[in-house]
Amino acid sequence: MLKIRLLGNFELEYEGRQLKLNAPPRAVSLLAWLLPHPSTQPREQLAAQLWPELPDEATRANLRRHLNHLTHALPPATDRPWLIITRNTVQWNPAADCWLDVSAFERACAENDPAVTELYRGDLLTDVFDDWLLYERERLRNLYLAALERLARDALAQHRYTEATGYARQMLDTDPLHEDYIRLLMSIRYAAGDRAGAIADYERFRRELQGELDTEPMPETLTLYEAIVHNASLPQLAASSTPAAPAATSHQRKPFILPFGGRDREMAQLTEAWQQAQQGHGGLALLSGEAGIGKTRLTAEMSAMVLAQGGRAIRGAAAGDSFPYQAIVLALRSALPLLAAIDADPAELSALLPLLPELRQRRPDLMPLPRLEPQHERDRLYFALTTCIAAISKPRPLLFIIEDLHWAGAATLDFLRFFAARLSEYPLLLLATYREGEVERSHPLHELRRTLGQLPLAQHLALTPLGEAAVEAIVSQVAGLQGEDLGAQLYAEGEGNPLFLSELIADRLEGGAASSAHTGVHALINERFARLQPNTRLLAEVAAVAGPSFDADLVREVAGWNSGQALAALDELLDRSLVRDEGR
Incomplete structure (x- = not known):
């Protein structure tokens, strides 16, 4: 297989051996144009693209000469030629046994594959300065930065702070004065509990910005910095709107953020x-x-x-x-x-x-x-x-x-x-x-x-409870969960409430150690019931004993109330969405 790397410096490898392309420098530019464009290229347009400063006759002569150099410089093809050359067109053979790093990089970007960080060794042909490369170079660089940002945010949402920090730093290495990237890095370090590190990153960025451009950070960046200084919540963090919590002790449940879905x-x-x-x-x-x-x-x-x-x-x-x-x-x-x-x-x-x-x-x-x-x-x-x-x-x-x-x-x-x-x-x-x-x-x-x-x-x-299909899709994204028909089971237990589902999953990830508490769910239920009137709480307790569905007259009789008392309590439960009337 022929392997060609265009990201960073040009490299050619065939059957595991590094090769040198013995051809004029412009042959690399010609190859770089043909490889990502496997369709047929008209010779006149190709020549004008590569030598825009020359007259037509000179460009055609240059193209003939460089195609000849390129044909002889590439290793001999076994069954299919590398290039398909006719009187009027030129094409890189799409059936040739060839691997191109640019194509692999674009696939990795589309699939949100962390391999983008290995494939992107640098800007497209960093040592080639042809005008036509500028747009393509910028396009691939933007793809790289967008992929890094997605990877960083995904890692942040899953509390993989070391990975998220690495991606954010790579973004800043590529574009050191981009304020969106420093804000992302600061947010990640703050979420990881490294408040001092987030502040230090800001100060370092501010000095660099002052030295390079003689200006101060944008108000957005300053707002984030001050929120971190005051240990406030950050709207930048999609996974949580609260500052990072201290590390869990042996008797505390580790924080778990439910994958977002169903909305x-x-x-x-x-x-x-x-x-x-x-x-x-x-x-x-x-x-x-x-x-x-x-x-x-x-x-x-x-x-x-x-x-x-x-x-x-x-x-x-x-x-x-x-x-x-x-x-x-x-x-x-x-x-x-x-x-x-x-x-x-x-x-x-x-x-x-x-x-x-x-x-x-x-x-x-x-x-x-x-x-x-x-x-x-x-x-x-x-x-x-x-x-x-x-x-x-x-x-x-x-x-x-x-x-x-x-x-x-x-x-x-x-x-x-x-x-x-x-x-x-x-x-x-x-x-x-x-x-x-x-x-x-x-x-x-x-x-x-x-x-x-x-x-x-x-x-x-x-917002209504999540459907069973949505719960199953969310459960499938959580690593470490085991069990047959687990999504359907958790849907039945949590009734599609995301908080309940989060607690149930966290409990299973902990091996059931906290199953007797379900602290978050209990705290929520206790909070809602504490605000009820005493008679309403009593009615709710009687109804809970009756089961998931209950007859209002039966509950009234058990409580020993008249119709007015029972209806007043039931109205409050209905108003607060703690029960629903299946006949409505």
Whole structure:
């Protein structure tokens, strides 16, 4: 077999022996053109491509001479010629017994095969400087970097931090001043628990950027750096929205992240909404579902996609809602460098100081504004928030994630009503999540949801349990699981709830050592039941004894209640999606 390597320096190998191509230098360029293009090449076009500076007659003569050199320089073919040459065309024989590193590299990229790192020894023919090579060289380099990024993110999602770090470093070796790559490396090291290493990588990059280009890192990079310094969560990490946990002790379960799957429809809908936002038509997506159904994971996957496409993503959570506008403040606080760098009227930024007093540390030119009447104060704040968030989205489209909207206070919900009505003017997608079972009929979000649903670019996605086929596909991706019909079994046990499925798989990977606890599942169930009224909890306990399905009258009789008491408790269970009426 003839082996030809074009990535890096040109190499020729035949039957295991290294060969030297005894031909003029331009013969290598000719070979490099023919090999990736096995179709028939017109001689005139080929000659003009390789010698664009010469007249037609000279180019044709050069081509004849170099084809002759190449034919004699290649080893003798056993049964099929290497080249098929006619009066008008030239072609590398597609049936020849030949291996080309470029072809193997492109296949590895398409299959997400780690072999790309071995095949890509360097840029295409690094010591050849023909003009036509520039585009192809850049194309293959971009393929290589994209493949490395996919491999790095896959390894990160599976907690293979050493591999992920290696891929990210190779990306930086290829393009040392690319800020997307340093952000990925910092995120990986932080997720691995190496916070000091992530900070050191940033400082090293900042010095190199200052020395080479006399500039400072982008606000996105500074935002990530400050999040790491303050040990905050990172939207860049699709697998988890929390900082890396300390290593598990002997009595703790090792962290397990469920492979992402079964959400193609929802991802397609959100991707379409994001594409609309990229074109300047902002929108709103409300994502609902029960606890553990995968709302946070879906928003994290969206965030990772947006960041990979060059967009921006910020996130705030309303959990607890311990102060007014909590989710909005937390999202903007995580992006202070972006906020401080926007091109906006200082008065607009100054209006945010009551919510974000730390903004003055970055913008000492900002001064507190005079107090107004409460209604006017609120209007000024709402317009300022809207203007500043929109300004963040102008350089790069923005994904604004608000989680746990069911816990948001009246101030947050009121601003969202104001903000959502103006989204269509900006390259911004607002993605808000809430638990359907927490939104009772009297909950303020119930009315807000109806109002927002009337907006032209608003959509509501309700996450349901994963189907059996999706569970089986996810289980098949987890190494180390054994058992016949395991996917179907885990589907039956977890009823398609991703959190339950994750706990069940983690338990099996631990050899069943934690099967008596299922800590995560128990904590979730205890949390939901703790918020029920006492009579409702009692009804749920009686119903649980009755089995997966129960008759309401039977449960009422066992509890010894009248119809009014039983119906009130049952209504609460239905409102919180803890039971469902099979007759509805």
